[in-house]
Amino acid sequence: MLAPKARGSLSEQVLAALTSGQVSPTLRDVEPDGPEDAQVTLWSLYELHYRGFEDVDDTLEWHPDLLAVRAGLEAELEADLRERCPEVDLGDDFAAGLFSFIEQHDGPSVARFVQRDATHEQVMDLLRWRSIYHLKESDPQAWVVPRLSPGPKAALMELQYDEFGNGDPQLLHAHLFAQGLAASGLRPDYGAYIDEAPVEVLEENNAMSLFALHRRLRAASLGHLAAFEATSSGPSRRMSRGLSRLGFPAEMSAYYDEHVEADAVHEQLAVRTIAGAVVAEDPSLVQDVVLGAFTCLDLEDRFAEAALARWGAVDA
Amino acid sequence: MREPTPSPTPTVVMCPGGPMLLRGKHVVEDADGNLHETRRPVSAVCRCGKSALQPWCDGTHKVLPERDRP
Structure with missing residues (x-):
């Protein structure tokens, strides 16, 4: 690049x-x-x-x-x-509290718009914008691994191993996205569309790097991961349906289909065995988990608002 | 530096309100007698009955009312 x-x-x-x-x-x-x-x-x-x-x-x-x-x-x-982040009390049951905090967050959904109303051209825009992160999917969180104690470290690696293809580069999630881009007539090379990326995409990317590169923010990185995974299965299903509706190639839908299934697992791991284990060892890190989770949800809202506005669309 | 001692890792985990996690390699027989091999380090088996990806979880339990969650 x-x-x-x-x-x-x-x-x-x-x-x-x-x-x-x-x-x-x-x-x-x-x-x-x-x-x-x-x-x-x-x-x-x-x-x-x-x-x-x-x-x-x-x-x-x-x-x-x-x-x-x-x-x-x-x-x-x-x-x-x-x-931007509110003070949130997750209650005594960390996993239930975090899942509930994420579920109650309501914002505009690009995936819902893609499922029902988006044009081919709008989805092409979206894929180019998403490529900035999806072609380095899970790379930021890899930096957190050496900063964790044995329990959360093993748990994060269990999730990351799946993200990185379980030893098979063909199954690496970033590679699945690259194949989808190529099949859709877009450039699959890393960072190819950086000059088109809206500021909201840059900010989403930068927040992930910020949390992952600073050891003191490791719990925010894991909170971000938890919210990302916990808001992925449903939207990925809607993306897949929208892509099929518009006649996108199977390779592109396959990326999202994989995420419906994978992220139904990953959300449980990210909330319970990764973030949950970090907080169980050090309860003072709860607010950092909230910072990461809220940031993930809030920056995606900002992205969705900007994308829908640019298309002159509303998420009905 | 003293590290906390990790507890033994369970191979089957019931997630409250959600799926059953299976750690490692398993063959799951669905309600119709079809066999499904796990293909991830951890797999999530649907417990709410509403997943469109049976026998695997697809997160649908989260849109069910609290009383219909497993």
């Missing part, structure tokens, strides 16, 4: 520094023009830790001046996410 296009003053200077290798300490003094500029810059800096860019020197991954820019943007993002 090539470095994305700039979306403002900060991203322009950071991306120029990345591609030229000329990194200046003054970068940390540049203010972003707005959310888009900030999020694309943060996304690009995070990407150095995932797969990197063909036009950026790999040694810049740990450059202190770039890390300083990243830290500033992360502090802003974390403050925003915390500000």
Whole structure:
């Protein structure tokens, strides 16, 4: 993947520094023009830790001046996410409380719109936007593994092993999505559509990286995972039906069909054996789990509102 | 650093209001006598009877009223 296009003053200077290798300490003094500029810059800096860019020197991954820019943007993002998150009491039964918190959250649903009303072109938009995360599906949470004690660590690996294809790269979830994209006439290569990604997609991605890359936020990462898995089976079924209604190829539906079944398992693991085990060991982490879970639901609401508005649609 | 000692991991787990988890390799016979092999590290078997993916769970229990959940 090539470095994305700039979306403002900060991203322009950071991306120029990345591609030229000329990194200046003054970068940390540049203010972003707005959310888009900030999020694309943060996304690009995070990407150095995932797969990197063909036009950026790999040694810049740990450059202190770039890390300083990243830290500033992360502090802003974390403050925003915390500000939006309500105080929630999950009660004495953590699993029941977390499932109930997630179930009671009500927001617009892109999947419902796809099932009933979306056009082929709108679903193509959606697949391009979703590709930013689905082509690195479960990669952020892999960073959390070494930060856990034996119980939650084994539990997270049990889930991740399924996400990563149970030893078979053909079954890796990100690969299933890539095959669906290719069959649908879209580019299956990692990050291909980054320049089209709305700011809400960048923010969803960045929140996952933020939680996963900071050990102190590990419980937020696992709360995010729990909410993600627990809101996947039903919407995946609706996506699959919408794709069939519009005549999309079987490979694309197969990705969503796999998630109907897999995530009915994963939600139980994520809530009970992963987040549940972390909280059982350290009850002070409950509010971080809530932060992660709420962030997942809230950022998806923001994405859904933006996507539906862009299409001039409403989720009836 | 003292790590908490993990408890023994159950191979069958009843999830309150939800599916039965099966850890490891199993062959499940459904109500019609058809055999289904598990193909994940953990599989979820439907207990509410409403899944469209029998014998596996598809999360449908969550849209049922509380009294109809297993």
